[in-house]
Amino acid sequence: MKAAAMIKKKICLLGAFAVGKTSLIERYVQSVFSDKYHATVGVKVDKKEIRVADQEVTLLIWDVQGEDEIQKINANYLRGSAGFFLVVDGTRRETVEVALEIAQRTVDAVGEIPLVVLLNKTDLEDEWELGADEMEKLSARGWLIARTSAKSGLGVEEAFQHLVVKILSS
Template identity: 50%
Template sequence: MLQKKICLLGASAVGKTSLVRRFVESIYSDGYQTTVGVKIEKKVLNAGGEDVMLLLWDLYGEDDFQKLRLSYLRGAAGFLVVCDGTRKDTLEKALAVHRSAEQEFGKIPAMIAINKSDLASEWEISQQTENSLSQDGWSLMRTSAKTGAGVEEAFQGLARLTLAK
């Protein structure tokens, strides 16, 4: 069976761990727990008629006090670039982390997950920004770890991108 290492990139508290838990275990918890280092989960899915085991590297979020160690990204087949739709600055942080990864490892399939779509009334990322990212070649998915909306589709879409490479 094909295995693909997928790294989740983004700022602290954007919902990376919650997305992984929703995808792998179909659960959500309101409590916030900081990821220390990296946590690895596995899930098999069928992408494009092929079974693929995703090795999901849930990395600690980058913030003002700690930068992501790029060595964690070595061997990645894809990146899920996660931001919080209610905090516009997390999109820039996520894109900056992705740019650093791309400079170090070259072009690797990636998708942006704009998380917390269940909080649409507090949304800070404009449709214009989403359109601009799409025009720049990004695949985008609005997700909600809380409700599960878009979560399966985001991981499926990223798996297909890694297989197409």
């Protein structure tokens, strides 16, 4: 009997600069966290093999440079994506608006694909700026929202599992 072919899926982490995209990937792939900030230039690709619902899946995880007023995400990085994370920094309210803009441009570039919103930096909740208005802007879209901390690891593994399950069932 032939072994089932391994499934490969590309996922992207998108968001404003310094929201924790690289740290989330390092936590998920290598189980590490560094307090040092290193801006991603362009894109960095990591790989992780996982098992979901009795299927072997290879994730190609694209860490796309953060976006600001000057530097926008290159749509070419998004091509071929099976799903993506929109990462929001809970300590910076403006990252919600950036995420909403990125989501629209991503849909324009690659169509409707599964996404999960990550409210990152829950370890700094006493410094959070996100209120009911920002939460409503995100939840009104019907998106799955997960609270994560790259520092402690809270919710990171589960968020990746949720996205992969959504991808495999779409």
